Amino acid sequence: MMTTPSGRxxxxxxxxxxxxAAEPVVEVFEVGDRVTHDLYGLGQVSHVDSHxxxxxxxAKLVRIAHPFPKLHHL
Structure with missing residues (x-):
């Protein structure tokens, strides 16, 4: 996919x-959502901020930045 110098x-x-080209689907997560991650496994969203x-x-809390690679809703 080609982009301009500004990234668009x-x-x-x-x-x-x-x-x-199809617009990419942006995942939206809310506190309490059950999710799965390709590396960490099953989990639950405990905090959401803008980024x-x-x-x-x-076993651990993991902060995953937008665009949430490898994170999927259940």
């Missing part, structure tokens, strides 16, 4: 024969 994708032209979530995985 260029505008899709209506005359283009290609379909526009990260803190998840209680039982």
């Amino acid at each position: 994708r260029p505008k899709h032209l209506s005359s283009s024969p290609f379909k526009p 990260a979530v803190t998840v209680d995985f039982g």
Whole structure:
């Protein structure tokens, strides 16, 4: 995928024969959500702020920054 020097994708032209790229889905987590992480396993969201979530995985609390790699809702 191409991006401009500012990091944004260029505008899709209506005359283009290609379909526009799908917008990425941004996960939204709330306190109490049960989640799974590819490395840490099952957990529960204990804190949410504008840039990260803190998840209680039982043995440890882990702060995971946006865009929440490897973290999925159950």
